Amino acid sequence: MRISRLAERTGATARALRHYEDRGLLVPERDRNGYRVYTESDIVRVAQIRTMIAAGLGTAVIRRYLDCARSGEHGVSLEMCPALRAELDALARRLDAEEASLRETRQRLAALTSAR
Missing domain, CATH: 1.10.1660.10 (Multidrug-efflux Transporter Regulator; Chain: A; Domain 2)
Structure with a gap:
């Protein structure tokens, strides 16, 4: 095809x-x-x-x-093989760090919008 x-x-x-x-x-x-x-x-x-x-x-x-x-x-x-497992674990850790960073950014944004 x-x-x-x-x-x-x-x-x-x-x-x-x-x-x-x-x-x-x-x-x-x-x-x-x-x-x-x-x-x-x-x-x-x-x-x-x-x-x-x-x-x-x-x-x-x-x-x-x-x-x-x-x-x-x-x-x-x-x-799964050990090398692939390590790659996937590293990706999961990177995603967790990005998620935590986003949560912190949302908290700072919320603090800015609620401050008077």
């Missing part, structure tokens, strides 16, 4: 699919004319990529661990 059909079937834009290809996350075959040719397995791969991006992982991390992604009836999951 061509890139437009893959985009339609996955909900990703053709631009996003080209970006995934540029980052080494998606590797389509090429026909004689040089057009990208995608298979049914690329639909699953795009779902895995999009799920990992939505979870806050960057493309460099996804590239390292995309082979750990599994798709099943309950969606996409990751097969």
Whole structure:
């Protein structure tokens, strides 16, 4: 299938699919004319990529661990290994710190708006 059909079937834009290809996350075959040719397995791969991006992982991390992604009836999951666990734990800590910073900012804003 061509890139437009893959985009339609996955909900990703053709631009996003080209970006995934540029980052080494998606590797389509090429026909004689040089057009990208995608298979049914690329639909699953795009779902895995999009799920990992939505979870806050960057493309460099996804590239390292995309082979750990599994798709099943309950969606996409990751097969854990120590290095991946460390990456995910670091991301969770970073999110916790950002959340705490936002709470503090809200408190300062509330103090400013309630001060007379």
